[in-house]
Amino acid sequence: xxxxxxxxxxxxxxxxxxxxxxxxxxxxxxxxxxxxxxxxxxxxxxxxxxxxxxxxxxxxxxxxxxxxxxxxxxxxxxxxxxxxxxxxxxxxxxxxxxxxxxxxxxxxxxxxxxxxxxxxxxxxxxxxxxxxxxxxxxxxxxxxxxxxxxxxxxxxxxxxxxxxxxxxxxxxxxxxxxxxxxxxxxxxxxxxxxxxxxxxxxxxxxxxxxxxxxxxxxxxxxxxxxxxxxxxxxxxxxxxxxxxxxxxxxxxxxxxxxxxxxxxxxxxxxxxxxxxxxxxxxxxxxxxxxxxxxxxxxxxxxxxxxxxxxxxxxxxxxxxxxx
Numbered sequence: 302x303x304x305x306x307x308x309x310x311x312x313x314x315x316x317x318x319x320x321x322x323x324x325x326x327x328x329x330x331x332x333x334x335x336x337x338x339x340x341x342x343x344x345x346x347x348x349x350x351x352x353x354x355x356x357x358x359x360x361x362x363x364x365x366x367x368x369x370x371x372x373x374x375x376x377x378x379x380x381x382x383x384x385x386x387x388x389x390x391x392x393x394x395x396x397x398x399x400x401x402x403x404x405x406x407x408x409x410x411x412x413x414x415x416x417x418x419x420x421x422x423x424x425x426x427x428x429x430x431x432x433x434x435x436x437x438x439x440x441x442x443x444x445x446x447x448x449x450x451x452x453x454x455x456x457x458x459x460x461x462x463x464x465x466x467x468x469x470x471x472x473x474x475x476x477x478x479x480x481x482x483x484x485x486x487x488x489x490x491x492x493x494x495x496x497x498x499x500x501x502x503x504x505x506x507x508x509x510x511x512x513x514x515x516x517x518x519x520x521x522x523x524x525x526x527x528x529x530x531x532x533x534x535x536x537x538x539x540x541x542x543x544x545x546x547x548x549x550x551x552x553x554x555x556x557x558x559x560x561x562x563x564x565x566x567x568x569x570x571x572x573x574x575x576x577x578x579x580x581x582x583x584x585x586x587x588x589x590x591x592x593x594x595x596x597x598x599x600x601x602x603x604x605x606x607x608x609x610x611x612x613x614x615x616x617x618x619x620x621x622x623x624x
Contacts, residue, residue, distance in 0.1 A: 305377040307467040311539030312580030313446035315375030322567040328611040330356040335607035342396035349408035353599040372411035373579030385438030387427035394424035413448035442469040471521035490534040
């Protein structure tokens, strides 16, 4: 239960919510240009683009949920249960495990166009990270300031969709999400006019009536429509602070309140929300326990280094008292 968004105002902003009933000690992590990248079936990289994002670091290996590289290309992995299909190794393609997809693309692609070309040669293979860590079914959204695509691993290989909506959630498959959008073409941010019948004097009885019918539940299909409505109707200036604030308001329209989705293992919450600014190189985030926006600037790190840099999340409530 996650939502990813790509937004362009004065520059490009990319981020997502991570909605789960548990967490794995996530941290904001910078992979520097000379940090060695090893892949299970493909040659290692000793030099590459630097990137920053949210990851769980296990045995020195960063497992990224989302990240953006120094060129401004962003990529997020979201849960895709019941649909994701990982294949056996292929002799005529680059074989990449699902948990390697973000470093595979962001380490060497500076644009969606370059990523698309690499993905045409990529085969996502069924290899677990560890015996006690089986694969998660995933699909991916990739975006820069000009383009956005969705990548879904299916039984016939990777399916790449152009994404004009610039939003992604979970199930169903992306083509069905786009089809479902047609059911909401009548929604509007304005005041509705009477098209029911010229014989009846009907008027809107409340502000916001143009969006009556916008789904309010927490399912993936409904969050897709709601995030798209918020994104495409939002009004925002070009400044960094205003854009970042607006981005988190858009993500807030699909955030998960503890207790509203209950599973056997616990209650789903929005563990974190993120927003990366391609203009400044800052990765902003909030957590469920701390709504204050925190930031990590990748350009303040030694990007030519060979070590990971990680910052633990600020999860404790931080309230500014004014008196």
